[in-house]
Amino acid sequence: MKPIRLQIPTQEIRKPDIRKQSLAELTQFLQTQGEKSFRAKQIYQWIWQKSAHSFEQMSNLSQKLRDLLSQHYAFYPLAVAKTQQSEDGTIKSAFKLDGGHLVEGVLIPAPPRMTACISSQVGCSLSCKFCATGYMDKKRNIDAAEIYDQVVAIQRQAEAHFNLPLSNIVFMGMGEPLMNYQNVLKGIEMLTSPDGLNMSPKRITVSTAGIAKFIKKLGDDEVKFNLALSLHAANDEKRNQIMPINDSNNLAVLREALMYFYQKTKNRITYEYIMFDDFNDSLKDAEELFRFTKHTPCRVNIIEYNPISEAEFRKPSEARIDAFAAYLVKKGVMATVRRSRGKDIDAACGQLANKG
Numbered sequence: 001m002k003p004i005r006l007q008i009p010t011q012e013i014r015k016p017d018i019r020k021q022s023l024a025e026l027t028q029f030l031q032t033q034g035e036k037s038f039r040a041k042q043i044y045q046w047i048w049q050k051s052a053h054s055f056e057q058m059s060n061l062s063q064k065l066r067d068l069l070s071q072h073y074a075f076y077p078l079a080v081a082k083t084q085q086s087e088d089g090t091i092k093s094a095f096k097l098d099g100g101h102l103v104e105g106v107l108i109p110a111p112p113r114m115t116a117c118i119s120s121q122v123g124c125s126l127s128c129k130f131c132a133t134g135y136m137d138k139k140r141n142i143d144a145a146e147i148y149d150q151v152v153a154i155q156r157q158a159e160a161h162f163n164l165p166l167s168n169i170v171f172m173g174m175g176e177p178l179m180n181y182q183n184v185l186k187g188i189e190m191l192t193s194p195d196g197l198n199m200s201p202k203r204i205t206v207s208t209a210g211i212a213k214f215i216k217k218l219g220d221d222e223v224k225f226n227l228a229l230s231l232h233a234a235n236d237e238k239r240n241q242i243m244p245i246n247d248s249n250n251l252a253v254l255r256e257a258l259m260y261f262y263q264k265t266k267n268r269i270t271y272e273y274i275m276f277d278d279f280n281d282s283l284k285d286a287e288e289l290f291r292f293t294k295h296t297p298c299r300v301n302i303i304e305y306n307p308i309s310e311a312e313f314r315k316p317s318e319a320r321i322d323a324f325a326a327y328l329v330k331k332g333v334m335a336t337v338r339r340s341r342g343k344d345i346d347a348a349c350g351q352l353a354n355k356g
Helices: 023-032 038-048 063-072 144-162 177-192 212-220 236-242 251-265 283-293 318-330
Strands: 079-085 091-096 102-110 113-117 168-171 204-208 226-230 269-275 298-304 334-338
Touching (some): 079 144, 091 144, 102 144, 144 177, 168 177, 177 204, 212 251, 251 269, 269 283, 269 318, 283 318, 318 334
Parallel strands (some): 113 168, 168 204, 204 226, 226 269, 269 298, 298 334
Antiparallel strands (some): 079 091, 102 113
8 A cells, every 4th residue: 555645735935025135135145146246236226216016127137137036035015906086186095015904195286296195004003082093903014115115106196197296205194103113214215315216305204193212213313304293282181182192202201302303403393283173272272382382493284173983073163273373373383274185085184094
């Protein structure tokens, strides 16, 4: 009787992500394979300047080298799973990441300005009461290449739909960017580097709910991009009610961190202030906001509240919003009321939650 041989399925080995290799690591790999070192720079340019997603696109490399790369590495790009266009032209995209998770990004057109609003995490752990993403569990951080891919995808939408280049990037989508510090900074490096997309860091804004130690770290790293604080109340009691992060990062701690950031970078701070009816919209609230913001050069963006099903906040009247803004302007604050875009497709500030 012949012995029975069991066929044990072999699990396919996942190849390393080529986009997680540094230029030095690529150079070393090529040297061990007997290839010229300068080819690493060419590969890097294909990845980060030309946004290649396959080795076959690298037309100035020999077929032998392309085959070698495909044997050892792979690409794991995000894909545009779905898009929706608002009546005002705003385009929301659902991006499918490696592993199947979905995140959302938005193109906000205001010609000639084209702004990409991108995500930094799948879900969020900070549980802000007015934000749809805050009611989702955090699944994982978004890596640097996926941050880069969101920008490239939205840039292509701007060119295809409006025949205009992308002008600005805001990290105001899903997640808390400073809780994904290394990937966000690496992603911005590849967006701004001459070896990448060579965009100006002054056109990039990172928005945080307020994590003091990382705000200080941004200062120590002397970042060139803009910093925005999602403030929404300049009163600890009120901010605690809507933003649990304030329990461990109260206003006094944040003020010190922001002053440190400004001292290190000389970058003006942006404060984001969503107005909620009969909560943070009085002239007393405006005075508290003025007092909090007066310690460094800044601007204040007053944002209309966009309703979500999970919360019962309401938007104040236009008259109340305008009076609040006028009070700040009279005090010498650079304050602007930002009207929301994309509300009809749940693409406005605070509404991103993968609802399709």
